[in-house]
Amino acid sequence: MIKIKNLVKNFGNRNILDIEELNIEEGRITAIVGENGLGKSTLFNVIAGLDTEYEGRVKIGVGPKEVTLLQHPPLLLDRSVEENIVYPLRLRGIGREYRDKKAAELLDLFGIGYIREKNALSLSSGERQKVALARALSFSPKLLLLDEPASNLDTASATTIERAITEFNSKNSATIILISHDRDQVARIAHRTVNLKDYMKNSLNYKGDTTYDR
C-alpha cells in the first residue's frame, strides 16, 4: 500500500526524518511508535500529501481523495456535530438521503447521538475525538492515518474508538496507520508495530516525489 524509500525531511538545519525503506501493508492496522520528536506526525503529513518538501520517494497505493488524516488535536468545523460528520460526503456530492443515513449510523456507533445538533466547537475533548473519527470514517477511505486517536480519553471512550477502528478495518479492508503512545492499545488493535527509530538512517540526495495510484 505504501512504499517509502530514502525519505529525508529537514527543517532548516535539523533532520526530522531519514528513512531508508519502510513499507506498509494493505488492509492491516499498523501502529507507528517511538519517542517524542522522532518525526511520526511529520511522516503522516508526508503520506497525507500535506508536506511535499522532502527528498526521497513515497508511493501510495490509492488516490489522494481516498486518504484521510486525523490530526491531534482534531480540528472540527464551526457547525453542528452532524454537519461535521457528513461534511466529506457533501464535498463528494453525495445526496441528502445517504448523508442522513450515514450520519445516523456513525452517531450510533460512537454513541454521540445526544450531541448531534450541538456546535462541534463547544464539545469536550473526548467528544471531539469521536466526532473527528466519525467524520474520517464517513466516506470510507481506503487509507486512514490516525494521530493519537484515543489520547486523553477515558477508558470507555477509548474502547469505543478502538472498536470503531478495528470494525472499520475488518469490514472495509482499509489500511490503517496509527500513532499511539499507549503500548497496551497498540497490542490490542495493531496487526504490526513499527518503531520509527528502527527505520531511520543517514540521508541520501533524492528528489521528493509522492505519487498516488489513480
Place this chain on the structure above:
Amino acid sequence: MDYIIEGFIEAVKLLLSIDRELYSVILLSIIVSATATLLTLCSALPLGIALGLKKFRGEGIFARIIFSLMGIPSVVIGLTVALLLSRRSLLGFLQLLYTPTAMIIAQVLLITPLAMGLAYKLSKKQGRKIKNLGKTLGADKFQIIALVFTELKGEIFVIALTCFSRAITEVGAVMIVGGNIKGRTRVMTTAISMLNSMGDYSMGIALGIILFLVTFILNCIVYSLHDDK
C-alpha cells in the same frame, strides 16, 4: 466649562431636531467609509487570505512592509492621492479632486494594508490548518477556499468592522482630498475639525457624539463576537 455644557445641550437638541445639515454630514461619512470598506473587502481581504494560506518567497519582507503600511499617517495618504488627482497630474483629467470619489479612493488606500495585513495574519495562523483539514477530507481548491472563508467568517467580519472604524474616524486623508466642502464633501471628522477652529461647539459635539456612538456600537459588536468564540 459653561460653554461645554451648553454645547452638549445644543448638540442633543440638534440631534433630536433632525437637523438637515447635520444628518447629511453623518450620511456622507457613512456612505464614503462603507463604500471604501466594501471595495477593500472585495480586493485586499481575499488577497490577504490567499497569501496567508501558502508559504511563498519573500514572505518575511512582505509581512514587514504590510504591517508598516498599516500605520501610515492618513495625511500622507491624502497628500499622495491629492498629488495623483490634481489638475496638473496624470489623472487630473478625471476631475476627481474635492469629490466624495476622491475621499473613497483615499480611504481605500488607507485601509487596504490594514485589511490585507490582518487577513494575512489570520489566514497564516488559522487558514492553513483549515486548508490542510479540507485537503485531508477530500476538498478541491474551490471547496477549500469556500471552507476557509466560511470557517473564518466571524474573524473576517471583525476585520471588516475594524477597517470601517479606521475609515470613518480618520480626518487627514478626507480633509486633503475632499476639501471639507459644505453639502458636498463635508464628513463628521472634517466638520468637527472645522467647527472646533470656529468655536462652534454645539454642532461639533453633536457630531462627536455620533462618531463616538458609531465606534462604540462597532466595538460592542466586535467584543460580543470575540466573546462568543
